[in-house]
Every structure is written in structure tokens, then in C-alpha cells.
Amino acid sequence: MDLELGPHHAQLREDVRAFLDEHWPADDEKAFRRHAIDRGLIYRHVPREYGGSEQPTDPIADDIIEQEFTVRRAPLGIVGEGPDMIVPTLLSQGTEEQRREFIAPTLLGDILWCQGYSEPSAGSDLASLKSRAELDGDEWVIHGHKVWNTGARNAHWMFGLFRTEPEIPRHGGLTFLLIPMDQSGIEVQPIKAMTGHQEFNEVFLEGARTPVRYTVGGRGNGWAVSRSLLVHERNLMGFRSQQLFNNIVDRARDTTIDAGPALEDGALRRTLVDLEADLLAARYSRYRALSNAERGNDPNAVLAGVVKKLHATGLVKRLVQVGIDLAGADEALRDPGDATVDLGRANEPGGWALNYMYTHAVAIGGGAPNIQRNIIGERGLGLPRDLRTPAVETARTSNPNRGDGPS
Amino acid sequence: MDLELGPHHAQLREDVRAFLDEHWPADDEKAFRRHAIDRGLIYRHVPREYGGSEQPTDPIADDIIEQEFTVRRAPLGIVGEGPDMIVPTLLSQGTEEQRREFIAPTLLGDILWCQGYSEPSAGSDLASLKSRAELDGDEWVIHGHKVWNTGARNAHWMFGLFRTEPEIPRHGGLTFLLIPMDQSGIEVQPIKAMTGHQEFNEVFLEGARTPVRYTVGGRGNGWAVSRSLLVHERNLMGFRSQQLFNNIVDRARDTTIDAGPALEDGALRRTLVDLEADLLAARYSRYRALSNAERGNDPNAVLAGVVKKLHATGLVKRLVQVGIDLAGADEALRDPGDATVDLGRANEPGGWALNYMYTHAVAIGGGAPNIQRNIIGERGLGLPRDLRTPAVETARTSNPNRGDGPS
């Protein structure tokens, strides 16, 4: 085990601060990001040739960079379907042509993406999806209906799974396609969330078209392509949780329980210790996963991988409950209004109520909790399939990355 | 709603105290119980003609009597399979001859009973039991193997389910029999529990015999007879929980947290309030059930009935956890030794450790928790059967009173 905060880490922190002193605040976020890429501070896992900064794996360095950027409210890499999902997918499964066309502009925010997985009747059971693409010359013609799409209104492109081989059942007949959004065959309708915000969209595809060269991973291989996403999954949840925790501590300093600061209340202190224990467990589990990705000798790596999501969502739910209760009636009775899900601003008006509800999107997104439990049981603990569930389910549950949720 | 602690209740408390002043302590418990029956203080639900004291339903009166007897450590009615299970069964399903022969001696402890339900391969799935009885003239001849029998070593009689119609599958082929224990065809072997105590027995029946007149409820009707038990179930758990709670409060007075009595610790106080809320919920749910038994107008009575057991076992588990943690290392590191599961004495050495483990017997006894959950889902919430479980299960889950547990 080698986790020393070495001299290079102290140096990195100095470097980051100096970088921010020089470049931030900036009017032009894109220019700022270009500088940050040049200096190896963001998109550290993406090769230089595709627009990343290509740095060695070092989660401690990642943490230092995130901390310093966050304190200064400087933008890190873009968060969203583009950099987090399609970029790693194209890196591992895309054609050279696709990589050159999409990755760099995606990292700089010139191309925005949305995701086309879930359908009204295919949520947890994604392999049952119905939206279909048919070849017409060198173009796919697409008819279908996607839901729980977060970015459709602003996105330039959509990626997703479409049924191309109607004769092959379930997940065998799917193809992963990239589709331009700006065309007459696509209509986007917003879906309002319980928070009152327009967080999702429905996307209706009626004769939408995309060239065959935008097929990723080959025709009929869509299921495998979508599975590969999980390997590259970023762990934003851990960072988010730490920020929520920090917000709780801030609040506890300013709130009174029994005529003293809440931070001196014995029960709250024990609760904070419990929460922090899981924050540390999540943080070092992430380090553990990264190390195993390099060495591959962790005998419990699969189990550790499949429990990660439920551990993270369980923790974030405990955090928001403690936060909203500590914030008291003035927050619990308040509509989130225009509050944004800003990691560092839960203590602003409406912030706790918004985060409180938003955790449902976090919990459901990327796979309903019960699907996760099946995966943990079957892949993590080696349990057999459920009692007489249809055989088709095996295929489905082998993909922990998708589910009955927003995407 | 009419729950007034009326003048008659105040009078009752005076009467009970006077009774105890006069009759307790006594060397002869049986004589003491006879007096208590004469005065209407114990076996209040059993008709006079069968040896009970035949009083109107009044749980407040029950509570007063229990409180006063417990304070004085005077014996209430006998607790066990006899008065709690076979007496109500015979009252509702037995022949007049059976009632006259068994009930009064059972109430006075002259006849002790044990229960023959579970078998090695039939726990939760009780309908699959194999022990069989065959007619030989006017006697049943019995071969089989029962487990998790608590009273077999001292019992004079066993009641239980036996397969009498081998051609009828599952629960259809069972008969409820009463069998004398003192015969050569019966061998009892003790089973030690994790507490170190000999809490259970295995019973081997090899050619054991019992007269046909000891068939209860008719041949082949055993399943229905065993189901009727649940209706008469006594709620000892509530009383037990209250006693454990009182022990925690006592302990909290004598234990120091942060240089003050634990009873002044804010976190513990909130925990006590939470526990007490469920004690009250359980108590008034019991009153509610008794009232509904008389009026039958409670639209949620079925749901309230099926959740009772898991609510009670969940509560008792929280209680022992708080208790053992409060008692500290000196108790948590101590073997239960000869401690007894005495309701009022958890604070004596070994008492918390014993209760801590004993709650498993409580939780498992009378139906594994997951069987209870199925029953709650199906009977309480109207959910359909599980996904493609065998049809036979319906019959099984319709009996919430039995399960994969000690009996």
C-alpha cells in the first residue's frame, strides 16, 4: 500500500493554485478548460491525441484538483452524458473516425449529448426496448419513443440503443447508434420532475435519420457496447457526498440545539462520525478499485464493484436526511424554487429540499435498486438466479449499468 | 372509544393487592393459582366449567393484574404450550370429552404439553411434513421425527400434526393428534441452543401409540385445526417488551455517560422515546384487536393482525440492542451462564446477553420472518402470489402461525 501524500502532491496543490490564480475567473470557460487540459488538470484519463490530458492514474491528485477548483468555484471537466459516457465508449468501441470527430469537441462542450436508452415500456427491462432502426441505403431510419432523457433539449447528438434485427429477440437485436438531434424526424417534449424543474424529456423519433458510419461497435452489438460504459464510470457520487457532508458541518456550526451549536450535540456528532466513516469507505474503495484496475489481484473486486452504487446512494440519502432535518422547518417547508443542484450550495435557500428530492434521480438513475440487488446477489455473492424468473432476465441483469431510471 | 381507567379499575388494583397480601408468598403455587382463578385474576378467557375464571374482555384489567403480580413476583397463569396453545384449540375444536379431560389440569400445571410441528425437512414449509400416523384398531400408530420441541423432556402430552392420508398431498393429509409422552415408542434428545442452554429437543416416534379419541377436529382436518391457534394467540411479547424497556430505564439511571447518568443523555433519551412509541403502538394495537374481535368493524383488521409479529420482534430486537449496549462490556463480554429469561431481570449478570440471543428464538418461532413478509404482502396488502412459486405455497402461506422455527 502506498498512499503517501508525497512531495509531488504538495507541489501539485501549489501548481493548481498558481494555475487558478493565473486563469480564473475567466469569461471564456472554454478557453479556461483548454488551459486546464494543457496543464494536465482535467480529462486526465483521455489521451492527448483526442483532446484529453493523459495523466497517470492518481486519485489523490484528482482529489487535490477537485478540492482546489471547487473552493474557487472554477469549472472542472464538463459533467454529463458526453464526457462521462460517450467519450469512454468511443475510446473503447468507436471507430477512429468517430473518435476524431466527436471526442475533442465533446470535452470542450462544443458537442452536447443526450442518452436514448429507456422507453415507456422498457425501464429496468431494457432488453425489451422497441424503438427500431431500419437501413435505407447508407442511412438508418429510426422510429421510436425514448424517455427520461435529461439533455435532449440542448443536445446536438443522441446516443442510444435501437432494435435493428427484429427477428432476434431481446438484447441480441440491438445496435448502438449516434443520431444528430437537429432534424425534422425528432421531437422533444419536456418532462417535469417532482422538484418542479424540467429535468427530463421524452424524445419522439419519427423517420429520424443517421448515416451508417455512426454505428458504434457494429450492428447487433449494441448490448455489449452499452455494457462497456460501466467500466469507465466516473465516481462523481463520492465527491458529491463529501460536499453534502461539508454543507452539513457548516450548517451545524450555525444552528442551535439546546442553546449550543448543533455541532456540539452528542447525537449529531455520532451521526457525523457514522456518515464520515462511509465517506471514507467510499473514497478508499474507489482507490482500491483503481489500484485493482492496474494490478488485477483483488479477489473481492467484483463484489466491491457491484455494491458501489447502492452504497453510494444509501449514503447520499442519509446525508440529505440529516441535512434537511438540521436545516429545520424553514428549509423543509420551502419549495426548492430555482435552487440548483450545486454541490457546494445545499445551504442556500431551497438547496436541501432540492437535494432531498434529487437523490431519487440519483438512486433510480442507471438501474433500479432492486435490479442492483439482484446483480449483487448473482454476480457479487454467486447466488443462483431468482426462482423461475424468465431466462431472458440473465442477460438483462448482467448489465448493472442500466435500469428503470432517468438517463 | 372508551378506555377510561374507571373506578372499577382502581377497585380492581386494590383487590389484587389485597389478594396478594393474603395469598402470596405461598409455598404451594397450585393452591395459589386456584385462589387466583376463584377471584377471576388468571385464565380470564377460559370458561368456569373448564377451570378458568371467565371474565369479560378487559385488557386494562389484564394489565393491572399483570403489573401487580409482577411487582410482587407472584406467578400468573402458566406460560407455555398448554394454556397458550392447546387450551384454546380444545375450546374451539376439541370434543367435550377432551375438554373435560385436559383443560383444567393443564391450567393448574398437572398436565404439561409439548408441540410436535416442525420436522427436519419441514420448517417454513410445514405442509411438507412426513411423520405419519396409521390406524391400528382404535389406536393411531405413529412413526416420525419432530424437532424444535421446547417442552418434550417434561411434557406429559404432545400435540401436533401427522400425516394420516398419504394419498392426499401437502396440507390436505394431516391430522391433529394428542399423544401421551410416557411410552416406549417415544425418545427425546435434547438440542442445545447458542445460549448454551438446552432449550429444545428432538422427538423420535417409533411405533408410538395414541387412542383414536385423541384426534382433534377430525381426521384430515389437522391443517385447519392448527390454523385456529392463531386466533387465540396470547400477546406475551408486548408484556415482555415493556419489561425489557423498564430494565433499560433502570440501567440508564445507574450508568454513566459523559459524567452524567445515561438517562440524561440526549441521544439515549430520544432512543427511549422511539422505543416507547412502539411499545404504545403495540399495546394499543392489542386493544384494537380485542375490540375488533368483539365488534368486527375494523376495515384494516387483517393488515393489523398480520404485521403484529414482525412489529413485535423488530421492537424486541431494538430493545435488547439498546440494553446490551447500555450494559457495556461487562455484560457484552459475559456468557449468559445460568441466567434465565426472566422478564424482570435482564439487569442481572448474563441477563442481557441471554435476552440478546433469545430474541432469535422469538423471531424465528412461529414462522420465519420472510414467510411473515409473504403473508403480510398477500393477505394484508392484497398482493398476488410470488413470481411462479409452486401452487402449493398458497396453502402454506395462509397459515401465519407456523414456520421454520422452534415450537
Next chain:
Amino acid sequence: MHFGLTDEQLMMQDTVRAVLESECPPLAILEQLKTSSEMAGPWSKLSEMGVPGLLAPEKLGGGGFELLDAALVAEVSGEGALPGPLLGHQLAMLAIIGGGSDEQKERWVPSLASGERVGTIAWAELGDRWDPNSWTVRIENDRLHGQKVHVPAPAPSGLVVVGTAPGGLAVIDGPSTGVEFSDFDGIDRTRPLVEMQFDGAVAEVLPRGPDAANRLRDAGCALLAADAFGCASRIMRETIDYLSEREQFGTRLVQFQGVKHELANMAVELEPTRALWWYAAHALDHVPDEGPRVAAMAKATIGDRAMRIARACVDLHGAIGYAWETPIHLWYKRIMFDRAFLGGSGYHRDRAAELAAW
């Protein structure tokens, strides 16, 4: 001994339930919220049925019912996510009945009982000051000074009972100068809240206000507990209904044992607490030694459980549970209100501990 509802009480619940289902079914509430944040609710229908005056004495035009009856209505109100001013109205009524002089009662109660006038209660102050001892609004020469928050939105011509330092009550009888209302963007759209600033508003002191204030708080706890219970049981029912329809993997979701057991665990948490709020409401009228403490316990316990159930049920729905079009957020937010209004769970647990005999 009888610990259960009478057939009349059950019938009353069914009647109110039917009115809510016909007058303001959840989908209609959602529809109305699209264009307005004002939820009128079926006040006149409820008034015809005597609901506003349930707790008022018969001789003042009320129903002369007990708090348990009001709690039974609160349960059904929770089930139906009843929009409107009932909660604040009932508390205002209790304030006058408990704290007012005979003359005041005769002056105010009949029109409140009939529903002709609507009352509300200005209780909390900023910083979670729910405890009457912590109030800072002053009344001097029948004039109020200070600020109240989280006031159930009063009708323009309404009557407002105001908590005053140290723990008293005063009444603003209709529009008055020296009162300024400001909007508060409340989480529960069916029960909007406002903030009130008093700068010399004319008010009448309720002579027995200090006694009444505690009674109000206790009654409010019981009513909010019953409301939260109703919300949670309705959310469970909505969830079961949805999962019974929704198919995935060729199977209705409700048939998965994992789902069934999760729902069963919710029922184990919730159903036994029905007897707890029944008893809390009953005891406030009949067992004065226990009522306030049990009401505090009921509010804390049921509020927390209802919230957990609401949150778990959203997740059981999958993404659709998070969508605004699915009405469960009506109850979810109502439970948030029920938990927070009159003070949070920790506050009431601490109170219950203070009141305990141990």
C-alpha cells in the same frame, strides 16, 4: 372497554373520503397546480358537512366532536391530499375555544364553525421557534409588533390567531392596518404558507391563551400525525397499484418477492402506529397526564416513518415516481410539511423525554 372506531366514525371517514375523491381527486389537484399555486379545495362542501366546526361546541354551532374525530378527518385529508385551510382553521378554532372569553367565543366561533369565516394560526417565528416560550412577537395596548413565518395562508377576510410572547395568544379579526403579508414559496402546494409582519396591527388578547397554546400544539401534533399516516398509507396504495400494472421481464413488478417484502416491511412500520395516533387523540381529551406526551411521540414517530415510506415508494416506482405527473409527490411533500410544521421530530422527541415519567 372499547378501543376502536364506531360505525359512525367509519361512516364519517367514508363520507369525507368520497367528497375528496369527487371534488379534488389527485390528478385534478395536479392539473390545477399547473395554472395556479392557489388551491381552493372543497371548502364549501366540507362546510355543508360540518367539518370546519367539528370541534366547536354544539351550542356555538359546532359538532361537539372530539379530537379523535378531527384526527380521523385529518387521516382522510392526508389520504386525499386535501387542499385548503382546514389545519390552520381547526387550530384557530381550538385557540378561541380554549383561550377565549365567553364573549369572544360567542362572537367568533359560530361563523368559524359554519365555515363562513376561515381562521388560521400564526405560530412559528424564524429560526424554528415553535415553542410558545420562544415567541418574540409583542402585544402592547392591543397592538402587535414582530414577525411570524410559516402561517397557513389566511383568507383575506380571515381571522388570524397570533402567538405572542411569552406564550400567549391574540386574535386579528379580519383585515387590519399594520399587517403585511409576504409570500413564502411553500413545499406543499395544497397548503400554502405566508409570512406576516406586524407593525401595530390591532389584536385582541385571548385571556386564557397561555393554557390554550399548549393544547393547540398538542392537538396539532395529533392532527399532523394522523395526516401523515393517511399520506403514507395512500402512497403505499398508489405504489401497489402502479406496480400491479407495470410489467418488466414479462412479469408484473408487484410479483417480485423483493418488492413484496419491501412493501411488507413498510406495513410493519406503519400499521401499528394507527393505534398510536388514535390513542394520542383520544388521550388529549380523556387522559390529560398522557395526551401531550403521546401526541409528541406520535408526531415524531409517524412523521419519520411516513417520510421513509414515501421516499422508498418513489424509488419503487422507478423513474416515473420522480416525475411531476405522478401524483405521489403531493403526499410526499405533504409529509414534509407534516413533519416540519409545529417543529421537527427531534424537538418533539426531546419534549416527550422531558414529559416522561422515567
Next chain:
Amino acid sequence: MHFGLTDEQLMMQDTVRAVLESECPPLAILEQLKTSSEMAGPWSKLSEMGVPGLLAPEKLGGGGFELLDAALVAEVSGEGALPGPLLGHQLAMLAIIGGGSDEQKERWVPSLASGERVGTIAWAELGDRWDPNSWTVRIENDRLHGQKVHVPAPAPSGLVVVGTAPGGLAVIDGPSTGVEFSDFDGIDRTRPLVEMQFDGAVAEVLPRGPDAANRLRDAGCALLAADAFGCASRIMRETIDYLSEREQFGTRLVQFQGVKHELANMAVELEPTRALWWYAAHALDHVPDEGPRVAAMAKATIGDRAMRIARACVDLHGAIGYAWETPIHLWYKRIMFDRAFLGGSGYHRDRAAELAAW
């Protein structure tokens, strides 16, 4: 950056695991407990492998390993419910290494490291006095007076490190007058405890004892956390194995989704904490600012979760889980020991809060 085990560490765990499985498999431990409450355990085998001296410096005959390595052995010890004096021995060794003079180390460490002598630690005093500041045993003129409880049973010729007021350490080097042992009927039969009464027993003060005492406590927390983790993961495995065999309703119990989801929830609670105790042990050697605090958090968190898992797994077995013949109570009781020894979860949470930067 590397945060994982080396192949050597994994191999060491496998080796110890194999020794325990061959020398003292759970059923053999149960069998031995039928006739004796003394559990010898495979001490000589472990000594051959260098386990007793793992933490001793190489120049004193030890392995020169880190606390993480000792914690990895503790995990495996938990998995195998290892009977014997390893815990007390390791803490005694750490006491002498951390608190002794050079001469004392040279005198005592080699024979302890080889396993030839067995050490133990007399830490707690009656009334849950685990904090070194709370100790009352006095040492005057190299003679001890007072009482210690919950002492891991020492060998007759063993070495006993004794905590003394105010927070120091002293060593009783083998049999001595003025020491009286009395039996304590301990819950964990694989790690018996005694009580010790000192009435003028001869002892040598460890000059740097006060520093060492804190280090001991912290190391103990990490070792107990690792042990409890091992116990819980083994209990889960035993439960899965049993439920995979046991059929009811014509189906293996493990195929019921309710069972599967309950096991999955346990894994979600437990598996991430592996990285927590790894880090606690690592930090105690390498990140002195964080080590003590994280070790306290690991003990409290993992102890509580392991206990919950143990209790849930007993119930998942059905009645057979409650039977003494089923070995899971070995781990169950071992977790009870791990949670209570060196102080309960609340105590360590309070300590962690005191040490926090917030």
C-alpha cells in the same frame, strides 16, 4: 499510488487461512468446546509461521511487518474464529516495542516474537473503564495494587502488560506473588478472559508507557475491526452455503428473491468497509494525523455492521441458526467480543468526534 494488497499479503492470508482450516476448523472448535472451555488453538503452527512476532522489529527476531499485515491476519483470524491468545499477545508486544526501554525490548521481545512466551494485556477496569485516563490500578515502588477485568487469559508463565494510573504501562514478567486470577465466564469461548487482582505484585514500569498506551488502543481498534469484518464475511458465506442446500417449498431457499436481496443489502453494508479498515491500519503507520481517528471509526462502524449481519444471518437460517451445533454462533459471539473489547461503539464514535477537524 497503490491502494491494495500485494501478492505477498494475499499469499500470507491464504497460508494462515489454510492453517486454521486444517488445525482448527469450526466444527472441531465446537467439538472441543463440548469437553473443555479451554481453547488451545494452533499456537505452535502460527509461531512457526512467525505470526506472533509479525509486528516485532527484525533485529529482535520479529517480522518487521506493518499493522496492515497484522490486520490482514486478524481478518483471517476472524474468518476462522481462531482460538488462542493472539490478540492479547500482539497488544503486549506493541506495548513493549512502543513503551519499553531498549534493554526491556531486548529482554522480552525475542521470546515473545518467536511465540515461545505468550503475552497479554490487562487493560480494562470494572465499569467500562477502557480509557487510559480512567485507570485506577496504582504502581508504587514497582508493586501493583488494584483490579483489572476482561484480561485475555494469560498463560501461566506468560507476560502481562498492565495499564496503570494515570495512563501508564507496567509489565509482570511471569508468575508473581500478589497476583490473583479469577475466572470470568466469557462470551467468546475461543478467547477466554480472566480478572486479575493485584496486591503488591512485582512489576516493571515501561518508561514510555503513556505514549504506547494510545498507540495500543488505536492498533487494537484496527485489529478488532478487521477481525469483526472477517467474522461477518464468514457468517455471510456460511449462511449462503446453508441456504443453497436447504430446500423448502421444493426450492432452495437462496433462490427466493427476498433472501437474495437481504444478503445483497448486507454486502452493501459490509464490503465497502474493507477499504476502511485497510486504511485505518495503513494510516496508523503512515498518516499519524488520521490513523487514530479512522481506527476508532472503523471499530465502531464495522463492529456494529458485523453484529447486525450476524443477527440477520441467524434468522435467515431459521431455527437451526439458533442451535449450538451450527457454528455461526462462534462468529456471532466473537463479534460481540470485538465490539465490546477496548470499549463500545458509542465510546469510539465520541472519540472520533473529538478528534475530528470539524
